[in-house]
Amino acid sequence: MYTQALNASESDERQVEDAVRNAAFQARIDDEERIEPNDWMPAGYRKTLTRQISQHAHSEIVGMLPEGNWITRAPSLRRKAALLAKVQDECGHGLYLYAAAETLGTSREELVDAMLAGKAKYSSIFNYPTLTWADIGTIGWLVDGAAIMNQIPLCRCSYGPYARAMIRVCKEESFHQRQGFEIMLTLCRGSQEQKAMAQDALERWWWPVLMMFGPPDKVSQHGDVSTKWKIKRFSNDELRQKFVDATVPQAKFLGLTIPDPALRQDADGHWRYSEIDWDEFKQVLAGNGPCNRDRMAARRKAHDEGAWVREAAAAFAEKRKPRHAAQAAE
Amino acid sequence: MATPTTPLWEVFIRSRNGLAHKHCGSLHACDATMALQAARDIFTRRGEGLSIWVVPSNAITASDPSEKGMMFEPAESKIYRHPTFYEIPEEVGHM
Amino acid sequence: MAAPSIKVSETPLVLYLLRRADDALILGHRLSEWCGHAPMLEEDMALANIGLDLLGQARELYTYAARVEGKGNDEDKLAYLRDVRQYRNLLLVEQPNGDFAHTMVRQFFYSVFADLYWRAMMKSSDATLAAIAARSEKESAYHVRHSSEWMLRLGDGTAQSHARAQTAIEDLWAFTGEMFALDQAERALVDAGIAIDPAAIRPQWLMTISNIIGQATLARAKGDWMQQGGRIGHHSEHLGHLLSELQSLPRTFPGARW
Numbered sequence: 001m002y003t004q005a006l007n008a009s010e011s012d013e014r015q016v017e018d019a020v021r022n023a024a025f026q027a028r029i030d031d032e033e034r035i036e037p038n039d040w041m042p043a044g045y046r047k048t049l050t051r052q053i054s055q056h057a058h059s060e061i062v063g064m065l066p067e068g069n070w071i072t073r074a075p076s077l078r079r080k081a082a083l084l085a086k087v088q089d090e091c092g093h094g095l096y097l098y099a100a101a102e103t104l105g106t107s108r109e110e111l112v113d114a115m116l117a118g119k120a121k122y123s124s125i126f127n128y129p130t131l132t133w134a135d136i137g138t139i140g141w142l143v144d145g146a147a148i149m150n151q152i153p154l155c156r157c158s159y160g161p162y163a164r165a166m167i168r169v170c171k172e173e174s175f176h177q178r179q180g181f182e183i184m185l186t187l188c189r190g191s192q193e194q195k196a197m198a199q200d201a202l203e204r205w206w207w208p209v210l211m212m213f214g215p216p217d218k219v220s221q222h223g224d225v226s227t228k229w230k231i232k233r234f235s236n237d238e239l240r241q242k243f244v245d246a247t248v249p250q251a252k253f254l255g256l257t258i259p260d261p262a263l264r265q266d267a268d269g270h271w272r273y274s275e276i277d278w279d280e281f282k283q284v285l286a287g288n289g290p291c292n293r294d295r296m297a298a299r300r301k302a303h304d305e306g307a308w309v310r311e312a313a314a315a316f317a318e319k320r321k322p323r324h325a326a327q328a329a330e
Numbered sequence: 331m332a333t334p335t336t337p338l339w340e341v342f343i344r345s346r347n348g349l350a351h352k353h354c355g356s357l358h359a360c361d362a363t364m365a366l367q368a369a370r371d372i373f374t375r376r377g378e379g380l381s382i383w384v385v386p387s388n389a390i391t392a393s394d395p396s397e398k399g400m401m402f403e404p405a406e407s408k409i410y411r412h413p414t415f416y417e418i419p420e421e422v423g424h425m
Numbered sequence: 426m427a428a429p430s431i432k433v434s435e436t437p438l439v440l441y442l443l444r445r446a447d448d449a450l451i452l453g454h455r456l457s458e459w460c461g462h463a464p465m466l467e468e469d470m471a472l473a474n475i476g477l478d479l480l481g482q483a484r485e486l487y488t489y490a491a492r493v494e495g496k497g498n499d500e501d502k503l504a505y506l507r508d509v510r511q512y513r514n515l516l517l518v519e520q521p522n523g524d525f526a527h528t529m530v531r532q533f534f535y536s537v538f539a540d541l542y543w544r545a546m547m548k549s550s551d552a553t554l555a556a557i558a559a560r561s562e563k564e565s566a567y568h569v570r571h572s573s574e575w576m577l578r579l580g581d582g583t584a585q586s587h588a589r590a591q592t593a594i595e596d597l598w599a600f601t602g603e604m605f606a607l608d609q610a611e612r613a614l615v616d617a618g619i620a621i622d623p624a625a626i627r628p629q630w631l632m633t634i635s636n637i638i639g640q641a642t643l644a645r646a647k648g649d650w651m652q653q654g655g656r657i658g659h660h661s662e663h664l665g666h667l668l669s670e671l672q673s674l675p676r677t678f679p680g681a682r683w
Binding site: 336357358359363364367368371372375 | 465467470471474570571574
Binding site for chain 3: 186307
């Protein structure tokens with residue numbers, strides 16, 4: 001999910017690495033041992049993880065924007081508090097993930113600079129707009145639902161700091177999906193207009209959510225190393241199918257219609273969905289989704305306008321450093 | 331010019347029922363006061379903690395993972411350090 | 426058809442509670458506007474925490490006000506279905522966020538007051554208010570610490586942060602007097618030991634403010650003239666826009682449950 005648009009350059013890595021060390025490393029992975037920050041690791045492992053974890057972090061931070069869009073208009077004080085707390089959690093998740101990525105040797109500042117320069121990606125789903133309150137329910141129900149599907153296996157990923165960050169995230173994530181589903185339930189049990197609002201939101205978000213899981217297995221390039229290194233435990237299609245199977249009954253319960261007329265249950269009980277429009281996915285990844293420009297502009301603005309504040313904090317700390325410590329450092 | 335970096339701190343929290351501070355993550359802050367406040371805001375929103383320690387990451391010295399054998403295996407064979415190594419007759423009672 | 430405003434029976438205690446609830450809601454709402462846009466992620470967390478504390482205080486106060494009023498209103502009816510002229514918050518809290526310096530100075534001025542206020546209110550002869558005060562005081566103590574630390578960093582950071590902080594002090598000073606005003610409506614409550622006379626906490630507030638401002642190498646604003654009117658619904662032009670946004674859904678869908 002956070003490997004969307006990872007280019008294939010790691011397969012071009014021609015590092016001259018000790019074959020013995022690589023074999024020992026792979027043996028540890030195969031033994032389900034956790035790799036920790038100071039352990040030896042192949043350059044490709046370090047690079048892949050740095051990109052995946054940081055893109056996951058960027059996703060959490062950018063993900064604050066579509067939901068943050070409705071905090072000031074949340075229709076009850078209880079919803080207002082829950083939404084503010086949820087968006088705050090996303091920020092916290094971003095922090096845990098940047099911290100995990102940093103253990104691999106790249107600073108948070110460098111990672112953020114890469115995102116703001118458009119060089120690093122974040123999950124495609126956050127390039128869609130939240131047009132109504134029902135979108136907030138839909139995001140909690142479907143987007144967080146999809147994220148949970150992806151995050152639970154990551155709790156067992158081979159890299160210790162990422163796995164531990166995921167355990168923390170999963171503990172907090174459980175309220176997010178429930179909050180979203182409860183919003184949808186309230187709308188579907190409400191007025192005709194509210195029910196129509198819910199149906200409309202589902203229709204706009206369903207296909208982008210399915211795209212969150214990434215390209216179909218037959219197309220996906222970097223599955224091999226990620227699977228070999230136990231970063232990725234399940235394939236894109238496996239997770240996507242799991243998600244659809246869990247979600248179809250939920251939509252039925254709500255009385256909503258999934259916008260896929262050909263959706264059918266097969267002999268094994270799996271819900272077979274129609275072909276996804278991968279052109280739309282490619283466009284959104286390339287920067288041509290409805291909100292890409294707005295999201296980037298918002299993050300750049302926050303970063304640029306906040307520079308003087310960060311500088312002030314640093315300047316103050318510098319002034320207050322104990323003089324004897326400063327002298328000892330010379 | 332590279333963006334200047336803000337110092338990294340490691341955070342340790344002792345929970346309500348806990349006896350020892352456990353490492354729970356890291357954060358960026360310019361000084362100890364801000365680090366403590368950030369730790370409180372990031373890591374204790376669900377009543378996780380009663381006590382917080384923040385330590386500059388570069389103040390921590392860690393054992394070298396490649397020396398695991400030398401550092402830790404010798405202890406494994408010294409089972410006489412464990413109570414289960416010793417047999418006490420039942421009549422003596424709990425010891 | 427939009428949902429019309431409710432009428433509230435503003436007996437002395439109800440009015441008193443609405444004033445404090447509105448302060449907390451409007452300020453909490455202003456802070457929530459920063460979510461996703463703060464200067465660093467750690468501050469997104471902090472501002473959200475303060476916002477949530479204030480929102481929580483507002484909810485408790487509205488709920489109590491509705492109970493005292495006894496006309497079947499609740500926290501949401503009070504928050505979403507009263508118009509600008511019925512809102513009773515301080516002018517200070519409805520001021521726009523501006524830059525981070527304005528937000529922090531506004532927070533600093535208010536929190537130092539709120540902390541002293543809640544501490545004094547722990548002795549209120551109204552048991553519910555005293556209990557709300559006990560919980561709120563712990564929250565406001567942290568808000569004081571957080572905003573004070575930022576006052577120091579902004580004032581004694583860089584030339585730019587110092588200038589911005591000083592401008593914010595000048596811009597917001599005239600709104601600070603209203604926090605300490607006592608009108609006829611509250612006098613009876615003060616006499617009954619339910620409310621405090623806020624003028625009593627002004628000297629301590631001034632001392633704390635001056636102390637931090639001094640340490641921050643900043644200067645207090647000159648001038649004694651103070652803005653007023655929020656307590657009786659004579660607001661600045663900012664509140665109307667804020668409420669349009671805050672109340673938009675319940676107003677657009679009368680009677681809907683969310």
